[in-house]
Structure formats: C-alpha cells, structure tokens
Amino acid sequence: MAEKEVRNKQLVLRDYVTGFPKESELYVTSNGTIKLKLEGDSKRVLVKNLFLAADPHLRPLMKKADNLSVLQSFTPGLPLYGYGVAKVVDSRHPDFEEGDFVWGITGWEEYTIISSFEHLFKIQHSDVPLSYYAGILGMPGLTAYSGFFEVCDPKKGEHVFVSAAAGGVGQLVGQYAKLMGCYVVGSAGSKEKVDMLKDKFGFDEAFNYKEEHDLEAALKRYFPQGIDIYFDLVGGKMLDAALVNMRVHGRIGVCGVISQLTLKEPEALKNAMCLVYKRVRMQGFNVVDYYHIYPKFLDLLLPQIREGKISCLEDIVEGLENGPHALIRVFSGHAIGKQVVSVANE
Amino acid sequence: MAEKEVRNKQLVLRDYVTGFPKESELYVTSNGTIKLKLEGDSKRVLVKNLFLAADPHLRPLMKKADNLSVLQSFTPGLPLYGYGVAKVVDSRHPDFEEGDFVWGITGWEEYTIISSFEHLFKIQHSDVPLSYYAGILGMPGLTAYSGFFEVCDPKKGEHVFVSAAAGGVGQLVGQYAKLMGCYVVGSAGSKEKVDMLKDKFGFDEAFNYKEEHDLEAALKRYFPQGIDIYFDLVGGKMLDAALVNMRVHGRIGVCGVISQLTLKEPEALKNAMCLVYKRVRMQGFNVVDYYHIYPKFLDLLLPQIREGKISCLEDIVEGLENGPHALIRVFSGHAIGKQVVSVANE
Numbered sequence: 235m236a237e238k239e240v241r242n243k244q245l246v247l248r249d250y251v252t253g254f255p256k257e258s259e260l261y262v263t264s265n266g267t268i269k270l271k272l273e274g275d276s277k278r279v280l281v282k283n284l285f286l287a288a289d290p291h292l293r294p295l296m297k298k299a300d301n302l303s304v305l306q307s308f309t310p311g312l313p314l315y316g317y318g319v320a321k322v323v324d325s326r327h328p329d330f331e332e333g334d335f336v337w338g339i340t341g342w343e344e345y346t347i348i349s350s351f352e353h354l355f356k357i358q359h360s361d362v363p364l365s366y367y368a369g370i371l372g373m374p375g376l377t378a379y380s381g382f383f384e385v386c387d388p389k390k391g392e393h394v395f396v397s398a399a400a401g402g403v404g405q406l407v408g409q410y411a412k413l414m415g416c417y418v419v420g421s422a423g424s425k426e427k428v429d430m431l432k433d434k435f436g437f438d439e440a441f442n443y444k445e446e447h448d449l450e451a452a453l454k455r456y457f458p459q460g461i462d463i464y465f466d467l468v469g470g471k472m473l474d475a476a477l478v479n480m481r482v483h484g485r486i487g488v489c490g491v492i493s494q495l496t497l498k499e500p501e502a503l504k505n506a507m508c509l510v511y512k513r514v515r516m517q518g519f520n521v522v523d524y525y526h527i528y529p530k531f532l533d534l535l536l537p538q539i540r541e542g543k544i545s546c547l548e549d550i551v552e553g554l555e556n557g558p559h560a561l562i563r564v565f566s567g568h569a570i571g572k573q574v575v576s577v578a579n580e
Numbered sequence: 581m582a583e584k585e586v587r588n589k590q591l592v593l594r595d596y597v598t599g600f601p602k603e604s605e606l607y608v609t610s611n612g613t614i615k616l617k618l619e620g621d622s623k624r625v626l627v628k629n630l631f632l633a634a635d636p637h638l639r640p641l642m643k644k645a646d647n648l649s650v651l652q653s654f655t656p657g658l659p660l661y662g663y664g665v666a667k668v669v670d671s672r673h674p675d676f677e678e679g680d681f682v683w684g685i686t687g688w689e690e691y692t693i694i695s696s697f698e699h700l701f702k703i704q705h706s707d708v709p710l711s712y713y714a715g716i717l718g719m720p721g722l723t724a725y726s727g728f729f730e731v732c733d734p735k736k737g738e739h740v741f742v743s744a745a746a747g748g749v750g751q752l753v754g755q756y757a758k759l760m761g762c763y764v765v766g767s768a769g770s771k772e773k774v775d776m777l778k779d780k781f782g783f784d785e786a787f788n789y790k791e792e793h794d795l796e797a798a799l800k801r802y803f804p805q806g807i808d809i810y811f812d813l814v815g816g817k818m819l820d821a822a823l824v825n826m827r828v829h830g831r832i833g834v835c836g837v838i839s840q841l842t843l844k845e846p847e848a849l850k851n852a853m854c855l856v857y858k859r860v861r862m863q864g865f866n867v868v869d870y871y872h873i874y875p876k877f878l879d880l881l882l883p884q885i886r887e888g889k890i891s892c893l894e895d896i897v898e899g900l901e902n903g904p905h906a907l908i909r910v911f912s913g914h915a916i917g918k919q920v921v922s923v924a925n926e
Contacts, residue, residue, distance in 0.1 A: 491853050494853060506815065516855065518859050
C-alpha cells in the first residue's frame, strides 16, 4: 500500500555564512527521499519544483539572524527556501489540485510539501512561459509594480531614478516608469548592463556607478532639476547621493539594500536632513504587503507582456547543482536579468 | 498731506552665523522709520507686530544657505522674519482691513509691510489669547496637527514617541496622541521638562535624553514592543535609535533636526536599513503644505482649548530688545514651552 519513495535532491546551507557567501557554503545532497502521496488530513500541498528564483533577498537569510532582520534565516543542514514555480503532485487543500501550476515560496529541492499558503498563488495563465512566474509575473514583478505604483506614487512626466536597474526588479521599474510617461535613468555595475538598460529596456539614460567617483555629481548631471522618484535597491552611498538630489516632495521607495550586505558595518547616511528640507517621503516596503493587488497587477501586465510592450531578460541555468553558482552570481552582481534555476521539466 | 513717519525698531542679523549663534550676532536698531499709510495700489498690508515666535526653524536661516536648504537665509543688515501675530494698520488687500488681527510670516520689527499673502491668516476668534496664534493656534500648532494626523496616520492604542517633547510642537503632539488614545512617551533635556511632560501634558512617560548613554536601550525600555509612530524633532542619534526600535509598518514624521544644527557635520544614520526590514515610512514635512487644513484644525482645536482639554505653556518675554536672548534660549534648549516675544500692545 505504501507509496513508492523517490529521491529528493536538495540544496542545503552548510553553516551560517559570515562575510561574502561562497559557493562552497552550499551543497547539493541526494540522500533524502519523499513519498509522492500526502498522508493525513492537514492542509498541505505536495509540489514538484520547476523553477527557483535566485533572488537577492536570499543573501541575508544565509547569515545568522541579527536584531535588525525580521526575516527568518535558513537553517544549516536544511534546504534553502524562496520563491519558485512548481506543479502540484498531490493536494490536501481545496484550492489546489493535482496538475495545477503554482508560484510562491517553496524549497530549493525537487519536491516540497507546502503547509503555509500565504505565499502561494495558483497560476491561471500558462500561455506565457512558466518561468515568468519566478520573475516578471511573480515576486520581482509584483515588487516592482507595488513599489513603483503604490509606494512611489508616480505622475506623468516625473523624473525617476532606479539603482540596480539591470536586476530582476529594476528592469521592470524602468519599464513601468516609461509606460507612465516618466523620464527614467538607471544605474548598474557594467557597460553591458548599462547598454542593455538603454537598448533593450528603453531607459532614457543609464550609467555605470563603478565609474563614478562622485555619485552626487553623477546624479546632478542626469537630474539637473532633481529627482522626483528614487526606487532604491541598493542603499548606502547611492541613497545618500540621491537624498541630496531629491526634488521637493520627492518619494523614495526603499526596496533593498544590496550594496550593504557585503559590509561589516553599513554605510551611514549623512544626508537624512534632506528629508525635512525637501519634504521627501522615504518608505521601506515588502511585496508581502501587496499580495492582495496581484490580480490587478496581472490585469495590467499580461496584455503588456503578450504585446511585447514589457519585456524581461531571463538567465535560466539548468539543474539544482548549478544553484550555488547562480546564487553567487546574483549576490556578486554578475547576473544579467532575472537569474532562475530550472530544477525539472513539467 | 504726507503721513507722519514713526520709528520702526528692528531686530537685525549682524552677519551670517557660523557655529552656535550668540546674542551678539543680532542687534536692535531704532534708526528706521515707516509711514503708517500705504501708498500706491499694489496689494499690501501694513501691520503692527504684537507677538513674534522664537521658533527653532529660524536658527538655520542665520547661516549662509548651503546646498541642502531650500529655505531662504536672512540677509545681514535686514530684520529677521518669521511667524508672528499682528494688527492691520492699513490695507490695500480686499481680504484684510484696518483693525484685523492676523498671524503669519512678518518681520522682527515694530511695523511690517506684507506683500506676500501665502503665509498670512486672518484671526477670526479672539476669545482666546492672541499670543496663542504664535503657538498652539499658529504655525507650531498646525505643524503638530498636520504632522501627527496627516503624516503619521495614528490609530487608537498605538505607541508614540516624541522627541524635543517639551517644545512648542512636541508638547502638542503628545496631547494629540493622548486625545487619540495612544500611549505616548516624550524625551526632553532636563528634569523640569520631563516632569512637565508627565504632570502638565499627560504623557504616559518621559525621560531626560541627556541622562541616557544608550538611546537605543532607553527606547527599548519604554517601548518593549516597538514604536508605531516617532514624531522626530531632533534627527541624528535619536532618530537612529528610534529606527532600530520601530515596529513593522511604523511611521516616522520628520519635522525638525534641532540636534544637528549645532554640528559641523551632521550625525550619520547607521540604521536606515531598518526602513526596509521593518517596512517603515519616514516622511519629512513642512507646515506650508498643510495651510489648507487650517480651518479643520481650528474646528478641532478651539473647543479643546476652550474646555481646557489641550493646554499650552507659553514663555512670553517683553520687548524686541529681548529677542536675541529669547532666540538663543530656544536654540540652546533652555526655553520651556513656547517662547514668544511681545513687541507691542494692541
């Protein structure tokens, strides 16, 4: 009677990471097995993972939690977890059935039993590539959308700056800004990325922050009249430089602090006084507070994607074994576009 | 036919101030005269100044403008300007007539010709002391009201922290918070002020920040569950300590940066990352953006004041000659309650 057990390959954290994470701090194990049938009555869903998103927010979860973080760190010896796309193999939940495609928080492994449904969405539209639900139609897409439209409150013609603009979120914010009729400038860390922002994603301007010794002056050059909206994905020195360049009544959406994660001590902000002098609103946010607008987001995005008006660049690597490499590429800024790990075919 | 000229005593800035301002950097001159009749047709109002508010925001205007400030500095050799209460002596403006009482931006002098009306309000209710329009019913009152209700978005039962709580704005924020059914803690710089916050203004708790070597720990003591709203009047180290103690979805209304004005280099913020981890909104604001809600504010405040439910502590000094002393008292934190200079009787 017992259902056959199958191998469940997993990507596991070796131990809490200090400093910059290395590939060797993660390993893949094939020791585990899993039954492909759920037992008992508690609400759970068993999924086969198809795509896993190598998202920058996974980085701080590899460290032992400090008093600043409200997110739960990974547990050494257990697989990572994060956003991904999966297919339901068995379900004890009325909203999901075998064969459904879903996106949301799952494990970095071949099969996962999901028992918390706050972060799980059924995929209703599969005429677009499923991998999009790990990027433009998933968490990064909704993050960009909610951060730009709900937090930054854009108006036509406003001047928008996006940092880490070539990443999975940044490239979308720039495109949303263009859809709104804004002027948009992005910063990124290589010539290749800068070219991509202008040529592929329609940014009005872009610059390589590594070539600017004075970020304040760089922003002044691109925004002689000041910045209305700064979509901040990096924190630190760039945020400080943007503060000085904000226009009166400007808005800063603080989405991430990538630049700070490698540092022992975060870079301190010297220009916070600009908030009051320029009457600027600066708001930290997280996509989890915007799940309820996902349907509205899909209504806007799906037609734009089908018509090719909004595009996304994916970088899909095959196999869980390449997960560590993919993650370190993202953390070190070497990924171009949305880095996704393909775990299995449907 | 020519109208008689009268003396117009003025409080003048000697030269741009560097470092902490001294009384000697201001002087009173009686050399000027003014005709008590307006000539020509341009829209102007001639007022006799009654009360001038020694507001903390005047301090940075004594310095030569730096690139951070959007406010206009005072001009050496000319009188200071700021919020005050006055009586109309002559008017070439249809909304004002001789005998009206007004509050708004005027000169630190006996008589002022006002030609910009954005910052001028006619006083409709004179059953309360006129000096209140330099404090609780004027700019500081509206600042506290708009900052607390419009920017900080308070909800019943929330935990509120106010810095510089004994000042003209802070003492009102604390009282508004109590009206809303919030728990409110204030910080101030002396035992006398701390006692006043608890005994006179109904703060739940108050502490002397000068006696705390660890502000983060002090706030943790008063807010073991975290701060929902921080009404920031000081910036710097206190803001940094509050950031760490914010609750998820907390709001910080940034109203002033008193603590930073004495420093050559502003204290940098180390904990800005909390904005994203805690999804906190931090907003700089200025009362000028809220003039349109002044009628709503009066509707709420006047009954509360008449019934004694909201009170204010004034410290009125007599005579323009005492202006420099009053200003330095405010800048150095020695004023208790709203410092006002009485220039003339009606």
